[in-house]
Amino acid sequence: MDWQLSNDRPIYLQLAEQIVQQILGGRYPPASRLPSVRELAAQAGVNPNTMQRAFAELEREGLVLSNRTAGRIVTEDIEMIEQIRTQMAIKQIEAFLSNMRQLGFTDTQVTQLLEQYAKKEENKDV
Amino acid sequence: MSEHQNLMVCTGLTKLFGKKQALTGLNLTLGPGKIVGLLGPNGSGKTTFLKLANGLLQPSGGSILIGGHAPGCETHSIVAYLPDRMYLNDWMRIRDLVDFFADFYADFDLAKAMEMLQTLHLSPSDCLKTLSKGTKEKVQLIVTMARRAQLYLLDEPIGGVDPAARDYILSTILQNYSENSTVVISTHLIADIERVLDEVIFLKEGELKLFDTVDNIREREGKSVDQLFREVFAC
Known part of the structure; x- marks a missing residue:
């Protein structure tokens, strides 16, 4: 997965958008588990705190659910x-x-x- | 305890060289779990600040505390410092240097150092004298990052190394990242490291010009930290 980050906008917003695209594109289907923050941060070459913030944004929107024992999953709400x-x-x-x-x-x-x-x-x- | 919240606290930190003000009344608090860029043009006080944090210079005024202590024995055990110049003994082999560090610092992770050497294709039996400038910098950075310190102070860690090794070093810093440790990186290569940083410090002529998160700056200014830097410090 290539992460494209432009210069004019906050990094966490761009990360959140690209995770959404991957969910829509079927890479992470509904109810599936997402990789850990650390894993994705390493992949994108960004600070883990920034990736964390991207996930917080998606959780706020309800698209991603945090599951205390099993990391994060994509919503089942098709x-x-x-x-x-x-x-x-x-x-x-x-x-x-x-x-x-x-x-x-x-x-x-x-x-x-x-x-x-x-x-x-x-x-x-x- | 407050030490836990604030890894480094500077209060009115001032350094004079004769009449010249190298740092003027710097107030700054760094918490744990952050990767911080220390940015500013040449002669803005970056290296002076890092030297003060390591007790290599004494403040002319104000104070700097790390984990609640003034720089000294207690802080050296939790601070890993990469100076802006070579300090290696030419006669040593890489292996000797690594052993030296392992003896000296209780938090040194020997296995990790060897692994990093291998990834960057550095042979432990090579004599330091025979290494190029960039390779020496890599070795110096490896022995610094192989410590499990609470605070890493890196003075221009990526300036002299090739872009491929630069990427590796940045990913090493990211992998090293833990909630308890903070990394301060002074550099001019802002675009290269911007996405790795939480916060940036702008120094201008010894004064704190800006201290904020990368994403706040992008949100507010609609431009990258690199672009903002070029505007703030335009010649």
């Missing part, structure tokens, strides 16, 4: 995970649309382009 997935998708769409608008496309044109693109991809698969 609905919650789906909700976060949708939120992230909307963010991606917003960013994409704003880029396309800068290129001079209207939203209708973008939709057409997307449909054309999807068809092409389908034909490729066949």
Whole structure:
């Protein structure tokens, strides 16, 4: 796993986001156990206190549960995970649309382009 | 006891060299379990501060306490210090130096030192005289980090070593990390170590300019500590 850390934002927020992405991407499925703070901190090359703070953030959101005996697990609440997935998708769409608008496309044109693109991809698969 | 909470307490710490103020009224408290960056341009007082913490210099005013004691015998047993210059005896072999440290410090972990030497492909039978500058620095850092100290004071530990070894050294510092020990690293290579740090100290002309956590700085300033440093100390 590659951890990408940019310069302009707090490190713990970036770590928390990337753990969320790994949960959504299925690397850590619902109700599965997460690696220890120390393990992940070593992997990302960050301070364990910073990784701890990232987890505290995820616990606060309820996405990760701390289990006194067995470390931390991902929530079993599939609905919650789906909700976060949708939120992230909307963010991606917003960013994409704003880029396309800068290129001079209207939203209708973008939709057409997307449909054309999807068809092409389908034909490729066949 | 308060010692447990505060590993190091500086109160109005001042050091004069003749008329020159090397450190001016430094008030600073460091707790356990932290990795702290000691940052500042050349001549800002970083090395003076670390020397005061090791009793190599005596304060001109104010005080510095480590675990409740002024720097001396009691503190030397809990502080592992990496000076900014070589202190190795040229005639020694690496193995001799490691044995010397093992004899001298009760908290020295011989197995760990040997393991680190092996990882960095350093042969214990090599004579120190034959080693390059960077390799000597690695050896010096290994014998410092192989102690199970409460406070590590590292003066420019990564300046002279290659980037690959730098990564290894930083990961060693991270693996060494425990809730009881604190590591203070003075360096100019901020971007390299920023993600490893909890807190940073900015020194400017002997005065404390800033003492805060890395993430607080990023949150407040919207930029990395490295970028902030370049702005604060722009020439």
